[in-house]
Amino acid sequence: MNKHYGQIVEKVIRRDGYSISELARLMNVNRRSVYNWFNKKRLKTDIVFRIGGVLNYDFSTEFPELFRANEFGYLSDNAPVQMAHDEVQTEPTFDKQWKDKYIVLLEKYNELLTQSIQVNARH
CATH class of the missing domain: 1.10.260.40 (lambda repressor-like DNA-binding domains)
Structure with missing residues (x-):
């Protein structure tokens, strides 16, 4: 084109x-x-x-x-x-999905960090 x-x-x-x-x-x-x-x-x-x-x-x-x-x-x-208009995902919903994924990832990271600190404290 x-x-x-x-x-x-x-x-x-x-x-x-x-x-x-x-x-x-x-x-x-x-x-x-x-x-x-x-x-x-x-x-x-x-x-x-x-x-x-x-x-x-x-x-x-x-x-x-x-x-x-x-x-x-x-x-x-x-x-x-x-x-189609009734299927369109609104921006706040789209942002919320990414925010939720980020929070889950951050929580997993914090768990691993806590475990790592505990293991290092024992040694």
């Missing part, structure tokens, strides 16, 4: 009246990064997904090739696949 991703994203942002400064703030990047994205012929899938999430805009019409899933429900570069 011979489309210019950056120009398409810019067109959507400007057409819908979004502020570049606000988009940059919400995405935790500087304005220059946003303008650099506009100049790129091909954007990374995760950037398109993040912009779509921040703007609450579905880019699947403009970029259907980015929304095809493999057998694991993810694209080749591991970006989450957009699902």
